[in-house]
Amino acid sequence: MIRRFTRIKILATIAGLAFTTASAEEGLVSQHGILLLTANGGINPATGFEWEYGDEYRLVFATSMGINATSANIADYNAFVQNAANASTFRGGALGNITWKALVSTPTVAANVNTGTFGVGGESFWLVNGITVVADNYGDLYGSGTHSNAINMSEKGGSPLNNGSYSSLWTGSDGNGNKKTGFELGAAGGTSKGGLWGFTSGAHWIDRFNLSQTTAGNSGDGKLAIYAVSEVLTITDGASNPSLDPSSIVDDRDGDPVGISSLVNYTVTFSKDMDDTTVTAADFGNAGTSGFSIGTVAEIGPGVFSVPVTPTSAGTLRLRVNASAELDDEEGNSLDTTTAIADNTTIIVDNTAPTLASTDIVDDQDGGPVDADTLVTYAVTFNEAMDESTVTAADFDNAGTAPVTIAIGTIDESDPNAPDPIPGVFYVEVTPTGGGTLQLSIKQDAVLKDVAGNSLNTTSAILDNTTITVNGTVSNPYDTWSEGETFADDTNEDGISNGMAWALGAATVNTVAADLLPTYDYTTDPAYVICTFRRADEANDHSDTTMVVQYGTTLSAAGWTTAEHDGNNVIITVTDNHYSTTPGIDRVVVKLKRSTLGASGTLFARLRVEQAP
Secondary structure, three states, X not given: OOOOEXXXXXXXXEOOEEEEOOOOOOOEEEEOOOOOOOHXXXXXXXOOEEOOXXXXXXXXXEOOOOEOOOOOOHHHHHHHHHHHHHHOOHHHHHHHHOOEEEOXXXXXXXXXXXXXOOOOOOOEEEEOOOOOEEEOOHHHHOOOOEOOOOOOOXXXXXXXXXXXXXXXXXXXXXXXXXXXXXXXXXXXXXXXXXXXXXXXXXXXXXXXXXEEOOOOXXXXXXXXXXXXXXXXXXXXXXXXXXXXXXXXXXXXXXXXXXXXXXXXXXXXXXXXXXXXXHOOHHHEEEOOOOOEEEOOOEEEEOOEEEEEEEEOOOEEEOEEXXXXXXXEEOOOOEOOOOOOEEOXXXXXXXXXXXXXXXXXXXXXXOOOOEEOOOOEEEEEEOOOOEXXXXXXXXXXXXXXXXXXXXXXXXXXXXXXXXXXXXXXXXXXXXXXXXXXXXXXXXXXXXXXXXXXXXXXXXXXXXXXXXXXXXXXXXXXXXXXXXXXXXXXXXXXXXXXXXXXXXXXXXXXXXXXXXXXXXXXXXXXXXXXXEEEEXXXXXXXXXXXXXXXXXXXXXXXXXXXXXXXXXXXXXXXXXXXXXXXXOOOEEEEEEEEEHHHHOEOOEOEEEEEEEEOO
C-alpha cells in the first residue's frame, strides 16, 4: 500500500507555559500519522527505549462487521479486513493506506504465518487509536500469558461487532496463532475455533470456544468479527527534504534503442514517500532531443512513481524532473529542483532499418569445399543490435543445391571467445546432408527486427557472397587415422589388424592394441556368456563399417549368427563414451543366453569388424 507520514506534536499548557510532551527524538514521525510517539511515555515497548528512526511496529483492530467461517480460502478473510480498513474514516481514513491481514487460520494457512507474526522478538502491537499498547512483541501477544490490553477497538474507533456471548469472534487458532487442527476457519467439520475480543489471555482472546460456522452468534447466521493485523510500519524522519538520484530514474528497456511511438515506462524512486498530488506529468520532460508525450503519472509504492513516456520523433530520450518543478513529500518538504534532475541513461530513438551486407555472412571453412555432414558455422553480422527473438533458424535457407539442416548457434549475439558481447552478431550452424552447393541466405520476406523494432529489408533474399562446394561422398575416417595403411594389415605387428585396432579406439596405427581387445566372461552369470568390447564412435558412425558380436556352436565360417538385442536371449547394453569422450569410445556389453543359443553346453562368441570396399 502507499504509505503516508504525518508529523505529530502534542502541546500542553501548564502555568501558562507551552511545551511538547514528546519524549521521542525530535523530528521523528510515525508512518501514516496514527501512532502517537509520546504514548507509553515515548517508549517503544519492543526495545524498552525511546523511539528511534527505523523502529517498527504494527496496528491491530477487530472488525465492526461480521463474516461466517465457511471459507477455507485465507484470501477471503484478508479481503474482508482490508475492505473494512479501506471504508474507515477513522484517523482521517489513514487505515486505508495500510495493508491488513486477517489474524485467522484456515486448513492451509496459520494465523501467525498469514500475518507474519511468527518466531521470536518482533514488533509491538497498538490499537488503531495510536495510544494503547496491546502487546510488546510476538511472545507477549501469543502464549498462555496475558498481554497488555485487549483488541477491543474496531476500524471505526469504536467497539467491534458483539454478536455472541462474551464478545466472541472467529480465529481458527490456538494461543500461539497456529492452526487449531480440525477447527480452522473453513474446516470440513463445520465447526471453528473462536476467541473473545474483550479478553487478553491466551486461553480466551484467541482460543476459547468451538462454534458453528453458519449458525454461531446471537443473530444465528454465523457472522462474527475477526482480528486484523497491519503490515510492519516504520518510524521515519519527517524533517528532511526528499531527494532523487539520477540512477533512481530507470527505464524498462535496459537503455536499449526504441522506435518512434514505442512506449517507455520509467520508474522514478524518491528517497521519501511523496504527496502524489504534487507529482504530475507536467513535472517531467525530456533532456534528450526527441519529441515526446507523457501519460498519466501514477504512484505505485511509497515514493515510487510510474512515468509512461512515448517518443514522437527520432533523436534521444532522457527523462528528467524539470527545473523549478514543485514536488513535495507527505510532510510538505520540497524536492530541490534548482536544476533539472535527469536520468543517467540516454535512450536512442531509432527509426532506421538495420542492414546486412552479403560480405557480412562469413563461414568458418574459408569458402570450402567441405564434405557432406560437415558442420559449417556462419557469423552473420548486422550493422546494429537485433531483437534476438526475431532471429531464428526459420529465417535462413540454402540458396545452393545441397540439402541442409540449420540451427542458430549463439542466440545471445555474443562471440564466445570475445571478452564482451558483440551486438548484432549471430552464429548460424548449417550441416549439409548431401552433395551440391551451400550458400546461406536470409529468406525473402523474413521478419527480423532491431531492438528498436525496425525491420530488416527482406524484399529480396540476402545471400552470402560465397558459395561452398559440398562433396557428396563422406570421407572414410579410417583412411585419416591409418595414414594410408590398409584395413586388413597389421602395421605394428601386434597381432591385431589395423581395422580392428581403429574400431577399438587405438590412438594411431602404431598403438599396441592388445589391451583393447574384447573380454569374454563365462563365470559371472551362469546363464549367459558375456562379451564386453570397446567401440569407437568413428567406426560405429561410418556407414561402410560393420562392428558386431557374433555367436555360434561351431567355429565353421557358416556357423556364425550376428547378435541382435531381444531382451532375453541377447541383451545388449551400451554406455556412451564410457572409455573416452574425445574421441568418443563407448562400452558395449553383449550377453548371450547359454540354454537357448548354445548346443550341449557349447557356445562360441567373437567380435567381427569389417569395412566394405
